[in-house]
Amino acid sequence: MRTSEPLPSVGDVLAALATGVWHWDTATGLVTVDAEAARLLGLPAEQTTLTEGQTRARLHPEDWNEITGVVPLAVDEGTLAEVRIRIMDERGQVVRIVRSRSKPSFHPERRAYRLIGTLQEVTEPVPGTAAARSAVTGDWRRSREAFLLDAGRALAEARSTAEVLRVAGGLSMPGFSPDGFVVFGVEGDWLTIIGHHGHQPGDIRPFSDMPLAADCPAAEVVRTGRAVYLSSPQQYESSYPATWPHVRPFGRHSWAFLPLTAAGRTMGAWMAAFTYHVAFTPDERAVLTTVARMLAQALSRAGAEETERELTEGLQRSMLPSLGPGIPGMRVAARYIPTGGGLQVGGDWYDMIPLPSGRFALVVGDVQGHDVRAAGLMGQLRIALRAYASEGHRPDAVLSRASRFLHGITHESGDEHQSDPRFATCVYVEADPATGMLECARAGHPDPAIRMADGTVMMRPTAGGLPLGVDPDADYPTTRFALEPGETMLLCTDGLIETGGHDMASGWQRLRAVLEGHDGDEEKLADALVQAVHGPSSHHTTGPLADRREDDIALMLLCRPREGCGCSDTMTERPTVRRTLLSVAQDEPERIAEARQHLRELLHDWACAEQIDSAVLLVSEMVTNVLVHTDTDALLLAEVAEGTSGRRLRVEVTDAGDDLPHTRRPGELASSGRGLILIGLLADAWGVVPRGRGKSIWFELDESDDRDPTGAEG
Template sequence: MATEPEAPGPARRTPPAQVSRSIAAANPLRTAPGLAAGRIVPAVTRGLPTRSGESTPDWLEPAMAANGIGSFDWDIRRDVLEGDQRACAILGLDGSAFDRTSGSFLSMLHPEDAPVVRRRVERAVAELGQCGAYYRTVFPNGELHAVRFRGRVLADAFGRASRMVGFVWDATVELHKRERAGELAALREDRSRFIKEAARALSEAVTVRDVARVFTELPLPGLPPDGLALASLEAGRIALLGASGYDDGLRERFDRAPLHPNHPAAEAIRGRAPVFVSSLDEYRARYPEAAPFANDSGRSAWAFLPLVASGRPIGVCVISFDDDRELDADERTLLSTLGGLVAQSLARARLHDAEHELAAGLQRVMLPRTVPAVPGVTTAVRYLAAGSGLQIGGDWYDVVPLPGGHVGLVIGDVQGHDVHAAGIMGQLRIALRAYAAEGHPPAAVMARASRFLADLDTDHFATCTYAEVNVDYGVVYAVRAGHLDPVVRRGDGTAHSVPVAGGLPLGVAPDEEYRVTRFSLDPGETVVLCTDGLVEARDMDLDTGYERLCDAVAGYLPAVGESPREPLEELADRITARAADSSEREDDIALLLLRWDGPAGGLAAQQLRRRIGQADLARISELRGELRDALRRWGVPEMIDTAELLASELVTNAIRHTDRDAMFTARLYQDGGRPRLRVEVEDESDLWPTRRTPGEQASSGRGLMLVEALADGWGVEPRGTGKRMWFELS
């Protein structure tokens, strides 16, 4: 309740002790039934005493009547309150029968205001001063009115409080103004809060879909709409981005519809200013050609807000109401401000969506569209873009079918996180795939890729791991160029990293020679290759990342009867699920999984085929290791030493005495339960081998002698373009 400041009392004052005694003896507020006891006995009087006993001026009564001011006179000693007719009317009392009790009079005051009035009057009486108050009173018919009064306490000849005289006037209009002002202030505060919350929500909206969702869920303060629609302008048509308050049929009808030139939305877009329509009749009068749109919408009032960004219209917001509504200036300002916020957010979201689509499309072109299916293995791949920037980078994976039914695995990461890195990655991926598909061994593939990247002269380097998997018997030949070691999940569910001999990243040293690391897989075991985005982050070091990766890979064993492909896809999902959230991830993630399934029955294929390059003498050593693994898997370890020696001799002869590649084939046959190994080496030379008898000091010429002495059978067979040398062991 608003109150007025009290004016100081009269100049003449009684000493405090005497005032206390006088009030105790004469003030009914403290000693007798009256105002302090809750009883007021009002009456009606005609006149009002003035100071020094002067009569009332002739002009005072008309002035008070013209301004609706009533007067009162309170005899403090007798506790009798007298008032004129206007005062009684202002208080809601009947002057002709003014015999109400004090209880009934006080009951007319608002419960919150009566104590305040009582305290102020008591203080004025005690201090022989004046007082004023603003309070509310309830009329007999239940109406709430507001009253202002102003009074002064007069003293008798002994300096004691005797009377209070004053004025009273109706302040109901002022009360309503204050209430309305309070409501408007609260509404302005709500609208200011709404604009802040809308700006925050729209600033957090990333995509166009996010902007549409935020807009259609906004609670407009003071004017709750019945329909909201957000649409973009595309080639003269309205593309509906989001709507609420409309059924699906109406949405489908207006979506992608041409924008009529006489439609209010078209006027708003042309004029770059909001258009407000307060009724259906106004809509039909202003836009007769577009009236069917209004009739079908089921609305009666609209606000069309153009969305303008960088001086260019990009769409329109439509806010509609079921009833006629004339929006005031504040409401129109609120909606116009909202339209500006939505326009800026929508423009930013459209740019984000366009960049994201460009990045996603470029990444899709750079990465393999599909992973080829290779019999004997199952593969799964994943690619996760970084959470910031253009969401495109230099990470890639590839699966390359190789001659002889084998498969090559590639995982790599070009330095940088931009379009330039992605372009280099695309070139490097194609070159490395071509080198692998030509049949070059892993070390040669990596060396050629490094020279290729250095020749591009891009000042970028790349890390990479290339692994060639012998599908026949599950042997992996891995080469690493500054990249991460692979992780292998064994058949018992455990997982660990496999150390692979490393070299410099691609493009750093064009003449770098890479070493090959060989390890074996059992049927059902899985190789996991990934880029560093999966195992390294700002808050996670490499060792911790490897531990997390191994934990994610380990422990999952496929159930009996499960599809051989589904468990690997589930494993890939589980690994990527443990990566950092997309909004926090700083680097791309490429993931490649290969499980060697092996043939039915869980045994390795009993055939080994391998092409040996004419100038690749290191391949002979690798071939001996593969043959040892194959014979061990085939269950004939007793043949290993002899077969390894004789196979090495035949291959060496083919490489040294011809100028073409050689094809090595080893097969194990079962003749009545007795194993028989046949090894063949084919070349394209017509020059047949000649058996010689070397001297004691000779350094060569004993190969065929060893074959003849140790093999159960051997020979040379002509082919259409060359020959085939073979031997057998039983």
């Protein structure tokens, strides 16, 4: 070449060296090859673009898997990806061997690999022979490292025996993948089959339930703890003549039997069978041995997790009751969802208890903590509550006795957990199926929620005391209210409300949206509440969803269907009236605040915030007047009804006092006398109605849609 002549192009040089160029982008799934690379792949010698599927069809399946294993390793190490590839024709025969060299890169945003490389034909024996192994030792070892890295990661992530076997069946070893395997286990003096791949179910029946003393390579491996390698059918037949007749129909040529050893104990054997001759070189034996060790650890770990799941689910089933035949005239649904990871049962529980009076008690509670001790205390406390309730005690007495019981077993002298006393929250509701009347007592637990007949949802403020076990002499006042036809009551633990980073306020708003928007029966509603918190229940599954559990969840739904409604959907033909009832006793002035909050819940979707404030103020005045000027209790009845021109709120406060209220003109410094004046100023209508014994004072407000200029309600 004279110096005045231009240098040849890179393409000309590569063509002269019989070297093709290819480009692969995993984001698009397209492989572009030049004319020489196309020829090497057995295609017409012209530049073309292939799909991954078309490219894969030209390569030996094992070599394609080898490429996909080497590329990530080369990216991590910053080196070239080098592999030898067998090119196949349409009949599945190897037509040539090429060497591929490429420089892969990874795009993190596209999460895709991009490779630019070369293909060059090499004249070497087909991989699988001893000569080929010695010629490509460096490349093969690189492939082996990538394979073992991926195999170890996949087996470590398998959570059950079935998943481990599925992963093992998908492993493609570099250059000598088996076409079938069997995993043997040990039960006493017998060899059993845990799983298999590449066989029909009936094919391996002769090898199931064999004695460990049998003349079989798998049994010998378990007995001795040493691997057995059989490179040819002749070697198998001469070594194990009794077993050979059952093996011959499979038409395989090489076998490897390796012990599955975990924690120093041989727990079984793994058989890998090949349809072609394998010499089982030291490198090949090293790969098989490493896979067997990883497989044994994965099976041992999966077996332990399955045993733990079975134990904890059995413990959970024994501690959580069935709802039985239900409550006449009412319907009940309940769910318990354990936290993810670790112990699958904790301190949350629910219960339904038939009472001697013919009534029923519903209980939802939560023992502090999520460990074995919390589960044990939960079981003891649930039994104690059942015993006290079955004796006929009222709700306040049941919780008082339960608190004393829990305090005793967690603070008694000599208790190894004395330095770590536990408490429990609980809500106990006694239901009268005939009337729908409920008596509720709470111990540091969230209030019940009521979905009214028109679909409106509100928290039901109830009296409460300290959590159980804190003070053995604590009192638990009761709140009496009615569950009207068409209404549903929700009792739940805080796990349903606060999971997902929510506090009590935001979590409750999330549940309210589900309760108000759901039109199914109570069973479907229970599922919808759980799914709204963290997707479908993973109580019977494993994986990422189960790991997201933050706290146990226990919930109960009590539904009182409307009379004459034979359907399961309690939300059809919703009435246009929402109504609530609340009593305030003379010795419970603190419940005036509960009455105010109760009214705000009832009016949560009222258009005008100023009217809500006015209604709350008037209710506070009316109930306070009853407690101050009479010696009787106050009964608050509030209802929202649809009228011809919009909604109307009617509030009525009834007492048993004989004196009728009258308007006074209080002095400037007077502390009372303004109640009726305020009612007259703020209400659209009001009045006083004498009754046979006592009186009631009422007021009405027509909903206004006035809103302030900022867009806020008011």
